[in-house]
Structure formats: C-alpha cells, structure tokens
Amino acid sequence: MFDFLTRIWVDTSGTIFEVALQPALYAAGLMMWADRAQEWLDFALLGVVQVVLVYAVCRPLEALHPVEPVSDHAAIRTDVLYTLLARLGLLPLIAFVLLSSAERMLNGLLADTGFVPPTLETLFPALRDMPVVALLLYVVILDFGEYWRHRFQHMFGWWYALHSVHHAQRQMTFWTDDRNHLLDDAIAALWFGAVALLIGVPPAQFVLIVMLRQLAESLSHANVRLSFGSLGERLLVSPRFHRIHHGELSAGEHGRNYAVLLPVWDWLFGTADFDRKSYPRTGDPDAPESLATGGWLRQQVDGLKQFGRALRGR
Amino acid sequence: MRLHPLLLGLLLAAAPGDARADLLYVLNSGAASVSVLDARSRTEVKRIPVLREPHHLVLTPDGSQLVIADSGGNELLFVEPATGEVTRRERISNPYHLEYSPDGRYLVIASLRRDQVDIYDAAKLELLHRFSPGDMPSHVAFSPDSRHVFVTMQGDKAVVAFDLETRTQLWSAEVGPEPAGIIWHRGKLLVGIMGADHFVELDPETQAVRPAFTIGRGAHTIFPSPDGRALFATSRVDSRVAEINPDTLAVRRIWNIPGGPDCLTFDPEGRIWMTLRWTGRVAILDPLDPQGTEPPWQVIRVGRSPHGIFFKPRRDGVTASFARALPGAASGTRPMADAPPPGATQPRPMPGGATPAAVR
Numbered sequence: 001m002f003d004f005l006t007r008i009w010v011d012t013s014g015t016i017f018e019v020a021l022q023p024a025l026y027a028a029g030l031m032m033w034a035d036r037a038q039e040w041l042d043f044a045l046l047g048v049v050q051v052v053l054v055y056a057v058c059r060p061l062e063a064l065h066p067v068e069p070v071s072d073h074a075a076i077r078t079d080v081l082y083t084l085l086a087r088l089g090l091l092p093l094i095a096f097v098l099l100s101s102a103e104r105m106l107n108g109l110l111a112d113t114g115f116v117p118p119t120l121e122t123l124f125p126a127l128r129d130m131p132v133v134a135l136l137l138y139v140v141i142l143d144f145g146e147y148w149r150h151r152f153q154h155m156f157g158w159w160y161a162l163h164s165v166h167h168a169q170r171q172m173t174f175w176t177d178d179r180n181h182l183l184d185d186a187i188a189a190l191w192f193g194a195v196a197l198l199i200g201v202p203p204a205q206f207v208l209i210v211m212l213r214q215l216a217e218s219l220s221h222a223n224v225r226l227s228f229g230s231l232g233e234r235l236l237v238s239p240r241f242h243r244i245h246h247g248e249l250s251a252g253e254h255g256r257n258y259a260v261l262l263p264v265w266d267w268l269f270g271t272a273d274f275d276r277k278s279y280p281r282t283g284d285p286d287a288p289e290s291l292a293t294g295g296w297l298r299q300q301v302d303g304l305k306q307f308g309r310a311l312r313g314r
Numbered sequence: 315m316r317l318h319p320l321l322l323g324l325l326l327a328a329a330p331g332d333a334r335a336d337l338l339y340v341l342n343s344g345a346a347s348v349s350v351l352d353a354r355s356r357t358e359v360k361r362i363p364v365l366r367e368p369h370h371l372v373l374t375p376d377g378s379q380l381v382i383a384d385s386g387g388n389e390l391l392f393v394e395p396a397t398g399e400v401t402r403r404e405r406i407s408n409p410y411h412l413e414y415s416p417d418g419r420y421l422v423i424a425s426l427r428r429d430q431v432d433i434y435d436a437a438k439l440e441l442l443h444r445f446s447p448g449d450m451p452s453h454v455a456f457s458p459d460s461r462h463v464f465v466t467m468q469g470d471k472a473v474v475a476f477d478l479e480t481r482t483q484l485w486s487a488e489v490g491p492e493p494a495g496i497i498w499h500r501g502k503l504l505v506g507i508m509g510a511d512h513f514v515e516l517d518p519e520t521q522a523v524r525p526a527f528t529i530g531r532g533a534h535t536i537f538p539s540p541d542g543r544a545l546f547a548t549s550r551v552d553s554r555v556a557e558i559n560p561d562t563l564a565v566r567r568i569w570n571i572p573g574g575p576d577c578l579t580f581d582p583e584g585r586i587w588m589t590l591r592w593t594g595r596v597a598i599l600d601p602l603d604p605q606g607t608e609p610p611w612q613v614i615r616v617g618r619s620p621h622g623i624f625f626k627p628r629r630d631g632v633t634a635s636f637a638r639a640l641p642g643a644a645s646g647t648r649p650m651a652d653a654p655p656p657g658a659t660q661p662r663p664m665p666g667g668a669t670p671a672a673v674r
Contacts, residue, residue, distance in 0.1 A: 006618075007594075007615070010593070010594040010618055011593065011594075014573070014592040014593045014594060015592075015593075017592050018553070018572070018573065018574055018592040018593070022532070022550070022551055022574070022592070023531075023551060026509070026531050026532055026551045029491055029492070029509055031491075031492045031508045031509050031532060031550075031551075032450055032452075032468040032469060032492045032508065032509075034550070035343075035619075038344070038592075038619065103427070104427055104428055104429045104450075105429070107407070107408060107425075107427055107428035107429075108425075108428040108429050108430050108446060110407070110428075111407040111408070111425070111428050111430060111444070112444070115407075116388050116405045116406065116407045117388055117407070118388075119365050119366070119387060119388075121365055122365070122389070122405065128363065131363060200365070200366075200387075201366070201386070203346035203365070203366055203367075203386075205345075205346070
C-alpha cells in the first residue's frame with residue numbers, strides 16, 4: 001500500500017515538475033534551483049493534501065461537537081489565508097530565496113572549521129539498520145525541541161510579542177495552527193536549523209511524518225469538544241489539552257500545555273494541565289484588538305510594532 | 315516443507331544466471347537509497363540505505379570500489395561493486411560531484427551547497443586544499459595529465475580552472491547561464507549550458523568559448539561511449555538524449571525520452587542505461603538499434619529522483635573499469651592519456667554472443 005501511494009506520488013509530482021515547473025524555471029533562468037524546486041513542489045503538493053485531509057477530518061468534527069458557536073467568520077478567513085500561505089509553500093519558498101546564499105556561506109564556514117554536521121545515524125550507528133526507529137527518534141527529538149521553542153516563545157517578552165499573533169485568536173478553529181507572525185516563523189526556521197546542525201535533517205520520507213504531525217496540530221486547534229481520555233491525553237496532544245494552552249488565563253508567561261505533539265514534555269517539566277473538564281475561552285486579553293480581528297497584513301504590521309516596543313522595554 | 319539452510323544456500327547458488335548477472339547501481343537522490351538492479355532480469359536485488367541524498371558516484375582508480383557521495387548526509391560510501399557491500403564510510407561535508415584525477419593521486423569534490431571545491435589526497439582521503447571559487451560549484455573534469463581540474467560554477471555562468479600542483483586558481487571563463495556537466499575532449503572542454511539549449515567548447519589554453527552543438531533546452535551532461543565512436547549528451551527540459559559525432563561535434567541523432575534524462579552509463583555491448591530524474595525510472599537505450607529514434611525503449615522503476623548510475627559487468631574477464639581501457643576513455647571527466655586510439659575497438663558482438671575482445 002505504501003509503495004503504491006509512493007508510486008502515485010512520484011508519478012504525479014514528476015509529471016507536474018516536468019510539464020510545468022521545470023519549463024517555468026528554465027524560462028526564468030533558474031535551472032540551477034531545479035533540485036530544490038522539486039523539493040519545494042513536494043512540499044506544496046503535500047500541503048494541498050494536508051489541507052484537504054485536515055478539512056475532511058476536522059470540519060465534520062467541528063460541526064458535530066463544537067466547543068463554541070462560530071461568531072466571527074472573518075477571523076477564520078484570515079486563518080485560512082495563513083494556512084494556505086504556510087502549507088502551500090509560498091512562505092517557505094520566500095524564505096529559501098532569501099536565505100539560500102546565507103545557508104551556503106554558513107555551510108562553507110562550518111566546513112572550514114572542520115565541523116561536519118552529524119546525523120542521528122552517525123552519532124548512533126546502530127540506527128542505520130533501523131530506519132523506522134531512527135525516524136521515530138527524530139520525531140521525538142524534534143518535538144522536544146519544539147516544546148522548548150514554544151516555552152521560550154512565552155518566556156521572553158519580545159518573542160511573545162510576536163507569538164501573541166497566534167494567541168490573539170478568539171475564534172479558534174483547526175485553521176488557527178498556522179496563524180503566526182512571519183518573523184516568528186523565521187525564528188522557528190532558525191531554531192529548526194540549529195537542531196538540524198546537531199542531529200541532522202531527516203530524510204525525504206520524513207515529510208510523511210511531518211504531514212501526520214501537522215494533521216495532529218491542526219486537530220489540536222480545532223473547535224471541537226474532544227478529549228483523548230486519561231491515557232490518551234498523556235500520549236498525544238488533544239484539542240482539549242491544547243485549548244487550555246490557548247485559554248485567556250493561559251496567555252503570556254502563565255502558559256500551560258506547551259507540547260506540540262507529545263504531552264510527555266509538559267508532564268516531565270511540570271507545565272501540564274490535564275484537567276479534562278475544561279474547555280476555556282481562547283484569546284489574549286492583553287493583545288491589541290487588531291491582532292484578534294485585523295486582516296493578515298494588519299496583524300503582521302501591528303505584531304511587528306508590538307515586537308519593537310517589547311525590545312525597547314515598553 | 316522446511317529446507318535446511320545449507321541446502322537452501324546451495325539451491326540459491328545454483329540458480330541460473332542471477333549469481334553472475336551484471337549489476338546496475340542507481341542513486342535515488344530523493345529516496346535516500348541506492349538501488350542495485352539485476353541487469354538481466356531488470357529487477358531490484360538490493361537497496362542500500364544511505365543517510366540523505368546521494369547524487370554522484372565514481373570508481374576508485376584501481377577499479378575496486380565504487381565511491382558514492384551522499385551530499386545531504388555528509389558522507390562518502392565505499393561499495394564493493396560486485397556485491398553491493400558497503401565496506402567503508404567517510405565523513406565529508408556535502409560531497410556533490412566528485413572525480414579522481416587520471417593518475418589516481420587526487421580526489422576532487424565539488425560542493426554545491428557550501429560553494430567550495432576540495433582537493434583530497436586520494437589514497438589517504440586527506441584534505442590538501444580548499445577553494446572557494448564562487449557561486450555553486452557543480453561538476454568536475456580533469457585534464458589527461460592530471461595537472462588541471464576544471465569546475466562548472468552554476469551561479470557564476472563560468473568554468474574555473476585550478477592547478478593541482480601549485481594549488482592555485484588559474485582562470486575563470488564565462489561560458490553561459492547555469493553550466494552543468496563538463497568533460498575533457500581532444501584538448502578542449504565541452505560544457506553543458508543548463509540555462510540554454512546547447513553545449514559550448516572551451517579552449518583551456520586560451521579560454522576561448524564557442525557554441526559546440528545544440529540539443530534542446532536544459533542542456534546538461536555529456537558522456538563518451540566506451541568505443542569512442544560517439545558522445546552522448548542529455549537535456550533535462552526538452553528531455554532528450556543526443557548522439558554527437560566526436561570528430562565534428564555534429565548532432566547525429568536525437569531521442570526524445572520523457573522523464574528528464576540525466577546521468578548515463580554504458581554496458582559492454584554499448585547500450586546506454588540512463589536515469590530519468592523526474593519519473594523515478596531508468597531507461598535503457600540501444601543506440602545501435604536500427605529502429606532509430608522512436609520508442610519503445612525499456613524503463614525500470616527505481617527510487618525517487620534517480621541521479622548517478624553505474625553499470626557493473628560480472629562476466630569473466632570484464633572488470634568494473636572495463637571502459638577505461640577503451641578508446642572512449644580518452645575523453646570524459648577522468649580522461650586517460652594512455653587510452654587506445656579511436657578505431658582500436660572490435661565490432662560490437664551479436665546479441666547473446668561473446669564479450670568483445672577489447673574489453674577483456
């Protein structure tokens with residue numbers, strides 16, 4: 001089954017690349033980016049699949065058993081725009097264009113120091129023969145990294161000034177997952193790059209796991225009264241678990257439930273709230289109104305202003 | 315019924331053909347693996363996992379090992395070509411295209427993702443010198459005397475030359491947008507201009523550049539046939555393979571092969587095995603087939619984004635480096651100064667017949 005799906009994927013992606021993307025690259029004088037463009041195409045196609053899958057899973061759940069009625073459709077439309085920009089590859093593409101020269105320079109500087117970035121498999125050679133175990137370990141380690149990034153987003157005022165764009169949403173739905181300030185996304189990419197320097201970037205097959213992970217993240221933001229039970233809540237972040245994190249009383253430094261995928265990190269570091277009855281109202285009472293109800297551009301501009309004020313200590 | 319392991323082993327060893335079938339190595343750059351195919355049954359017999367992203371491979375000067383460059387995994391893998399066994403791994407930052415000097419003293423590695431060209435002592439794999447010549451070093455080719463190495467710079471529209479004795483950069487010559495594959499051919503360099511539809515000829519003495527031949531958009535790489543009677547060039551956008559007259563550089567024939575033909579390898583019969591980057595397949599083309607330029611050619615599905623490819627004969631008296639003793643070896647990325655002159659090859663054997671004398 002997996003092979004069958006992989007073949008369909010390779011044929012579809014290959015055809016699109018050959019018929020549409022590669023001729024466009026050629027016409028634009030960008031053939032030297034063909035390999036990376038193929039990776040980007042995969043990302044964008046996976047994004048389409050993700051959006052369809054997320055919608056197919058989460059939308060019926062939200063309709064069946066919502067936590068709260070939908071009162072602000074405009075706010076949701078803004079989140080839809082965030083999702084499309086992030087998952088269909090536009091923002092990653094811009095980031096790549098802006099950062100690829102810097103990335104090559106950094107790689108050269110690192111090579112000059114004699115440092116060869118490792119991978120988990122070179123650090124633990126036994127993993128070479130256990131690719132599935134290696135992939136699962138990558139998931140766990142990267143999720144651990146994400147937990148701490150998320151904690152730092154709430155710990156440092158300047159960082160929360162950006163992250164509050166995500167928390168300001170009072171009408172939280174499965175679309176809210178990608179609602180982030182661009183600068184916050186850029187810092188997240190640097191964070192991921194630093195982790196990659198320590199343990200490597202997982203292989204191409206990892207994108208499937210990333211896809212499942214993002215599905216879980218979208219579900220965790222869904223407007224649905226859903227708990228995974230006393231055991232499940234401790235294994236995987238649920239909509240209830242994450243809604244507590246988005247609760248009005250949980251904004252800023254008073255956060256709980258920072259985990260992105262695996263709640264075990266909150267458990268280990270004392271930030272878990274497993275109160276299974278609670279489905280609080282979401283939003284950030286201290287955030288400017290524009291971050292809650294403004295359009296995409298307004299949120300970006302005001303988020304940046306808020307970030308500047310935080311840096312100046314005001 | 316349960317077979318005794320010893321009996322099972324004997325039966326497997328006695329299985330007709332498979333034990334000695336020729337092998338084909340295909341680097342699946344998008345699937346973090348190397349497919350090892352039985353060239354006779356055209357099925358995958360082994361898949362070697364690698365860390366990230368293998369692109370190019372090269373045979374060691376003594377022909378005993380295949381060196382596979384895993385650029386994303388920062389690793390060189392040394393593989394026993396007759397069995398596919400990984401014998402050694404070396405940590406090297408982002409090895410993309412690589413080649414040994416004709417005298418076997420140097421290994422030069424171009425690193426596309428760190429803008430550097432590394433000169434290694436081939437025997438010790440010790441870094442001798444590192445150049446930072448510009449934007450996106452791509453493919454590497456030597457002069458037959460092993461004195462000079464030439465590297466295409468995709469981001470700079472240029473070819474740069476290095477002197478391996480003095481370890482200095484000699485010159486840089488603009489050749490056209492996004493140059494990719496490069497070979498030495500009869501005292502000149504042939505360079506695929508990926509941002510255009512043609513190859514250029516570059517004189518390493520004067521750095522004069524002139525158009526060589528046109529094959530289609532996305533002109534990419536070029537390989538001499540082992541018998542020295544043709545050059546075969548690929549274009550990735552128009553998806554073509556072209557046969558080039560090595561004397562006149564005129565295009566003899568063009569095959570339209572969908573899927574983005576990229577790297578080529580030749581079997582002792584002169585058939586071409588090529589990777590099709592965008593469709594995850596290998597195509598087999600017989601340039602001597604009288605059917606000419608029309609399909610069907612045969613294709614084999616391999617892993618994602620196949621790139622480097624190598625044919626390993628497993629016949630009596632035919633080594634992995636069989637092509638290096640044939641006239642075609644005078645051209646290429648590792649041109650042999652002592653290759654036999656053109657015309658020294660025997661006629662191609664009939665299908666199913668003996669291996670040509672010249673490759674023994």
